[in-house]
Amino acid sequence: MNIEKYPVLVVDDEESIRRLLEKELAGTNREIVKAADASEAIDKVRGRSFDVIIMDLRLPDTSDLDLLIKVRDASPCTEVIMITGHGDIDTAVEAMKLGAYDFIAKPFNLDRLDLLVEKAHQRSRLSVENRLLRHSASYDQGPVKFIGNSKAVRDIQFLINKVAPADIPVLITGESGAGKDVVANAIHNRSTRAGNPMIIKNCASLQKELARSELFGHVKGSFTGAGESQEGLVSYAHQGTLFLDEIGELSLDVQASLLRLLETQTYRRVGEKEERRVNIRFLFATNRNLGEEVKTGRFNEAFYHRINVFNIAIPSLKERKEDLPLLVDFFLTKLSPEGTTYRMVQGAMDCVLDYDWPGNVRELRNVIERSIILGENGIITKRCLPHELVVEAERSEASITLESVEKKHIFKMLDFHNGNRRKTADALGISRKTLYRKMTHYQSQ
Ligand SMILES: Nc1ncnc2c1ncn2[C@@H]1O[C@H](COP(=O)(O)OP(=O)(O)OP(=O)(O)O)[C@@H](O)[C@H]1O
Ligand SMILES: [Mg+2]
Structure with missing residues (x-):
C-alpha cells in the first residue's frame, strides 16, 4: 500500500486562520495546502486533486457559494467543509443543498473539525472507489498470476x-x-x-x-x-x-x-x-x-x-500446449462448485491436447466451465467436451499411419533393451536383418 499523505486545501482570507488550521490539522497522513482567496484556490484545484477542501463561506473576490459550485463542478469527488460565521445559517443550509459535506462555525471546535476532515476524506475515497468500481465492473479482473510452465x-x-x-x-x-x-x-x-x-x-x-x-x-x-x-x-x-x-x-x-x-x-x-x-x-x-x-x-x-x-x-495457446495441463487444473480448481474439484479423465485430456484453441485461454476457460456443468460425480469425460474438440482429436487419430506406429514401437523396444538388437528383434518376432533394415529406413526419415 502507498501511505502517501492526502492533501487538504484550506481557503480563508485571514492568515491567522490559515495558520491555525495548518498547525492543527497537518499530521502524519495529511498535508495542508493554503489559499487566501477564490482565484488562488481555483489555481490549486487545477494543479492537483484534493479529497477535502475547507473553505470560508465569505471570500473577498467572489460571491457566496460561487467557489463551492466551481469546485464541485470541477472535481465531483472532492468533499467541501464550509466555515461559517455568525448569522450565516441560511447560506450554510444552501451550501449543503449544493453538495457541501458539512459546515463548522467560528470559533472552531478543533476536535470536531479534525473528525469532520477525516470523515470527509473517507467519503471522498469511497466515491472515487465507487466510480472506479462502476467503471471496472464490466472487466474480468482475472487472476494476478500468469499461469503456465512453458x-x-x-x-x-x-x-x-x-x-x-x-x-x-x-x-x-x-x-x-x-x-x-x-x-x-x-x-x-x-x-x-x-x-x-x-x-x-x-x-x-x-x-x-x-x-x-x-x-x-x-x-x-x-x-x-x-x-x-x-x-x-x-x-x-x-x-x-x-x-x-x-x-x-x-x-x-x-x-x-x-x-x-x-x-x-x-x-x-x-x-x-x-x-x-x-x-x-x-x-x-x-x-x-x-x-x-x-x-x-x-x-x-x-x-x-x-x-x-x-x-x-504472448504466444497463442497452440504454440505452448505444454501449458494446457496446468491451465486445465487451474480452471478446474477455480470453477468447480464449492466443496468439489472436478477431474478430467485422460481421454478427455487427450482431446484438449490435440485441439488448436483458436480462442486461446478464454476458449479453454469456457470449455472447462461448460464441462463442469455436464460432468457427473466430479469427473469430466470426452462426452462433456464440445463436439469440435472431439472431432479434431478423432481426425488427428485417424491420420496416424501404420508406419509411424511401427517406428515408434521399434524405437521404444530398442530403448527398453538398451539398444541390444538381438533382444529387440526377438521381442518383436522379426529377424535381426529385418530389424536393421527397418532401423536404417526410419532413421533416414
Ligand atoms: N496465463 C493465464 N493464466 C490464468 N488465466 C488466464 C491466463 N491467460 C488467460 N487467462 C484467462 O483467460 C481469459 C482471457 O484472458 P484475457 O482477457 O487476459 O485475454 P486478452 O488477451 O486480453 O483478450 P482480448 O484480446 O479479447 O481482450 C480470462 O478469463 C483470463 O483470466
Ligand atoms: Mg483483453
Missing part, C-alpha cells in the same frame, strides 16, 4: 517481474483471449502503484467524437452536447496506472494527444487552455500488428515508438 510463459513471468517496478510504458501483444489483461493486471499489482487505481479503457469502445472528452475531460459547453464539466479517465488514473486496451483502434488525432501526455505527463481538458499535471504509468495492449499499421499510415509512428519501449508478446 518456456514462453516463464519468460513472460520473468519480464512481468522485471518491468513491473519500473515506471516505463509496456505494450502487451497477443491474439484475442491469450491473456493480455492478465499480464496488465499482474504488472500493476506488482508495481509500486498497486495501492492506487488501475483504470482500464478499451479504446474500441470510445465513441469517435467523444473519445477526447472521455479521456481528458471537458468543460461545460465546450462542444455541442457537452453538459456539465467532467473529469476524464486520465484524472482518475493519477498516481495509478492507465491501461489502454485495443490501442490500435484509437484515431490518429487522439493518438497525438496521448503522445503529448506520455511525453510531458500534462494534458488539457476539451475546451480549456490550462494544462493539468498528472503522474501516470501506462500499459497498452493490442492484437494488431502496429508496425504494419505504421507502414500503412493508420498508426502514428512517433506514438508507436513511444509505447513500444518494452514489449511483452
Whole structure:
C-alpha cells in the first residue's frame, strides 16, 4: 500500500486562520495546502486533486457559494467543509443543498473539525472507489498470476517481474483471449502503484467524437452536447496506472494527444487552455500488428515508438500446449462448485491436447466451465467436451499411419533393451536383418 499523505486545501482570507488550521490539522497522513482567496484556490484545484477542501463561506473576490459550485463542478469527488460565521445559517443550509459535506462555525471546535476532515476524506475515497468500481465492473479482473510452465510463459513471468517496478510504458501483444489483461493486471499489482487505481479503457469502445472528452475531460459547453464539466479517465488514473486496451483502434488525432501526455505527463481538458499535471504509468495492449499499421499510415509512428519501449508478446495457446495441463487444473480448481474439484479423465485430456484453441485461454476457460456443468460425480469425460474438440482429436487419430506406429514401437523396444538388437528383434518376432533394415529406413526419415 502507498501511505502517501492526502492533501487538504484550506481557503480563508485571514492568515491567522490559515495558520491555525495548518498547525492543527497537518499530521502524519495529511498535508495542508493554503489559499487566501477564490482565484488562488481555483489555481490549486487545477494543479492537483484534493479529497477535502475547507473553505470560508465569505471570500473577498467572489460571491457566496460561487467557489463551492466551481469546485464541485470541477472535481465531483472532492468533499467541501464550509466555515461559517455568525448569522450565516441560511447560506450554510444552501451550501449543503449544493453538495457541501458539512459546515463548522467560528470559533472552531478543533476536535470536531479534525473528525469532520477525516470523515470527509473517507467519503471522498469511497466515491472515487465507487466510480472506479462502476467503471471496472464490466472487466474480468482475472487472476494476478500468469499461469503456465512453458518456456514462453516463464519468460513472460520473468519480464512481468522485471518491468513491473519500473515506471516505463509496456505494450502487451497477443491474439484475442491469450491473456493480455492478465499480464496488465499482474504488472500493476506488482508495481509500486498497486495501492492506487488501475483504470482500464478499451479504446474500441470510445465513441469517435467523444473519445477526447472521455479521456481528458471537458468543460461545460465546450462542444455541442457537452453538459456539465467532467473529469476524464486520465484524472482518475493519477498516481495509478492507465491501461489502454485495443490501442490500435484509437484515431490518429487522439493518438497525438496521448503522445503529448506520455511525453510531458500534462494534458488539457476539451475546451480549456490550462494544462493539468498528472503522474501516470501506462500499459497498452493490442492484437494488431502496429508496425504494419505504421507502414500503412493508420498508426502514428512517433506514438508507436513511444509505447513500444518494452514489449511483452504472448504466444497463442497452440504454440505452448505444454501449458494446457496446468491451465486445465487451474480452471478446474477455480470453477468447480464449492466443496468439489472436478477431474478430467485422460481421454478427455487427450482431446484438449490435440485441439488448436483458436480462442486461446478464454476458449479453454469456457470449455472447462461448460464441462463442469455436464460432468457427473466430479469427473469430466470426452462426452462433456464440445463436439469440435472431439472431432479434431478423432481426425488427428485417424491420420496416424501404420508406419509411424511401427517406428515408434521399434524405437521404444530398442530403448527398453538398451539398444541390444538381438533382444529387440526377438521381442518383436522379426529377424535381426529385418530389424536393421527397418532401423536404417526410419532413421533416414
Ligand atoms: N496465463 C493465464 N493464466 C490464468 N488465466 C488466464 C491466463 N491467460 C488467460 N487467462 C484467462 O483467460 C481469459 C482471457 O484472458 P484475457 O482477457 O487476459 O485475454 P486478452 O488477451 O486480453 O483478450 P482480448 O484480446 O479479447 O481482450 C480470462 O478469463 C483470463 O483470466
Ligand atoms: Mg483483453
